[in-house]
Amino acid sequence: EWQKVLEKTVGIIHEDAVKKWIAPMIPVALENKELILAVDTIFTKQYIEQRYLVLLGDAVQQALGAGYTFKIIVDPAIADAQKEPSAQKEAPAEKTETAEAEEESAPTQGSLPLASEGTHAPAPDDATTLNSKYTFDAFVMGRSNQFPYAMAKAVADAPGLPAHNPLFIYGGVGLGKTHLMHAVGHKILADHPEKRVLYIASMDFTNEFIRSIREKSMDAFREKYYNIDMLLIDDIQFFAGQEQTQTEFFQTFNKLRDSGKQIILTSDRQPQDVKDLEDRLISRFAGGAVVDIQPPEFETRVAILQKKAQTEQVDIPEDVVTYIASRVDSNIRELEGALTRLIKYASMMRMPIDETTCVAALGNYLHGEKGRRITMEMIERIVCTHFKVTSEDIRSTKRSNDIAYPRQIAMFLCHELTEVSWPTIGGFFNRDHSTVIHAHKKIQNLTESDGATKALIESLTIQIKGI
């Protein structure tokens, strides 16, 4: 199977890259349509995932069929297997020997600096891959984040400069801290593919550290962290109270900082406000550039939504963008969530992406009414969706109960939720005003006698109001 995939990479991934990175991976299993590929180090894994995730995914699907995916796992024994497929050595050779052996067997080693690492580093890996979506290109700059953005750019252009080493970015949840730090990582790797950029959440660092103590693999742990070119460490507020981890991190930090390796830290608050953080760490963290990231203002929220819609290749009318941007205002993750949800909902329900759909899809995503006006179209749309009838049906002369009941519900809601007069409601549904009054009265009575109708009215009202 793997051979088939490799053949399919022709024309998808550059031949040299296949030779260097893809072909050396070792297929270990094919389970549940997932091809498991092993590599020797986390850096190889990261490198391949950062560059070839999508392309390799395409090749896998073309070779094996739709629905097939792949996963890369790290197995330090692979390096040996690659060299001596028949006689797999038990323990990796000592560091210098391994390096030499590799030089001999792999003349391209100079351009493959990652591959020589890790044959002797069985450290457990909690480092996470950079998210391929978190690039500078995908980052929308506005007043709220222009400073952190500029700093991140500066760091990407000149990593390690004392003036911005470390770079400390702090701010509330969902405002783009992780995105920015990944963007720096991507830029560094794009400019210098051989650089080792390591991203890790502070909690994973803690876990990895604790495990290394337990498994007596501290050497490997340090080996790993001392040999990277850039450390991205996320959400360091979780170092709070972790004394031993702080001590270890202090050493890692100094080691890297002293050798001019860039460090980027994020936190939900500024260094001096992180609880139970040693003073010496606070002063280190604050010793470079400290920047805060603020909630996006309206224009930035609009721009973010537009960008996201563009990425998703979906047309979103301007009024819908404005509508969402004015109601989801504190957190970019939620802003994106709202848009994703709207797109999914509209496609599932086969509804156009407009304000009505927005209200139906987003409901309590949106806080407050903020001057929103409920229209008869909105009501009609939501009622139609609920009963799976069309607007033509509702406005037609049909009198069968499966149409008449939804029509009466819609009329009732129009009177309840808008300021529109009886005749105008009648006009909208092609009825005269007395029919509307009659319908209203009937539903009114039903809500008093029939629990189901009452519940229905309540649920539709919530959807329409979007509360």
Ligand code: ADP
């Ligand atoms: P934080 O780490 O501050 O909690 P994230 O970096 O995880 O926030 O950002 C949350 C989501 O919002 C991510 O999907 C990210 O891509 C997106 N995002 C944040 N800021 C921006 C921005 N300025 N432009 C585009 N997308 C952004």
Ligand code: MG
């Ligand atoms: Mg984050």
